[in-house]
Amino acid sequence: MSTYQSVFKRYEKKYMLNEEQYRHLLKRAAGKVKEDKFKQSRINTIYFDTPDYHLISASLEKPLYKEKLRLRSYGTPHGHDQVFVELKKKFQGVVYKRRTIMSLEEAVEYLYHRKPARNASQITQEIDWFLKFYGEIGPAMYISYERLALSGIEDPGLRITFDQDILWRQDELDLSMAPWGRSLLAPGQRLMEIKIAGAMPLWLAHILDELAIYPSSFSKYGKAYLTSSAGQILNKGGKIIA
Template identity: 45%
Template sequence: MADYTGIFERVEQKYLLDSLQFEALWAVLEPYMRPDEYGRSTICNIYFDTPNHLLARLSGEKPVYKEKLRLRTYGVPKAESPSFVELKKKYQGIVYKRRIVMPYGEAYDWLVNGKAPKENSQIAKEIAWSLHYYGDLKSAMALCYDRVALYSREDSGLRITFDTNIRFREENTDLRQGDDGQLLLEPGETLMEIKAGGGLPTWLTDMLSRFRIYPASFSKYASAYNTHGTHIVHAS
């Protein structure tokens, strides 16, 4: 089932699959994994950055610590739709996420228009601190993709997601404008992410080895900028 936890930490690893690798892996996962209760979903995000794309550039430099601020919805939202304001941090390979839920319109007014939200939790204060620290964060990109999420039948901390049709736009970033954009991946490619609280089970590492699936350094947001040829950023 979907994870709506406000705070969590985990290891995340990405893999870029071609169509043959995806089909081979998908065919043997059923005994070990079960689908998310929502099945296939469309995830929409606004990524925030400074005018000179500082956060994207830092991601490309593979620092010990980096962070991203984004606003996420499931599907194209309306003002009253639930949304997630997420501060995602990565330190020495471990991902830490802080997120709060609020109506999309309120979250948009906070992050884009500077209107203080009703939320006054500790997580909201951390997000507000980041907004103050960077000073001039703006909505830099809308990025959407279609996702299928699987959860382990035995270990609730193990999750595998498959993202396709990753698309982005730098204009009209308000998600209420739709989920269209320029495609990021080549035809037939799928971005797989394995998310775990600890080490991977033997059956999974054996599958990855059998199908010659190897870790990839890949960030949707940074790679979208790199596609334009104006930013040298392509790390996870």
């Protein structure tokens, strides 16, 4: 993780796939995509929120602007292993993500105990402002999943990810703990995300149309929250009522 991209601006579209759609899509996309540098990995994430879950409950109302703070690792980190602190914003359909890399130990001191970042930057200044603005904010949800990541061969700005075995929990909000939790998807389901800087490649749009794969507004943290006891008051008849 010696080199990494710290700033992103792109469109992100989500799709829920069954096993058959997943297999056919990979077959038809062969020659157009390749495994990216992370290939297949276990991603573990801690989402931060207020005690009353203000950030996720506001996000579920689908506003024009929303933001979230998370701590992410590839695999289960310990001590000096590197992790990402990410501030993700979405405005009018465009996703802006800024992230900085720290050791797990430093990230815990920074986010859990509010100690100053050891290597201050423009990104940590933005995170500092976020933490100050929302006040009493802390770890709220752990989400872990297996991800296959692909990138475009002729379209270098294209990235496609497939997530499965998505687990969530509200206990042991610590990335150094082993992945465990309640399942978020039904057996055989995969969450696909298409990440692009501009228009979707025509070949990919044709494949989605042929396989009857349509966009979904699925949110891992949102779904886990609504499934939790804290989110039950928001979910009645599939609608947000708070």
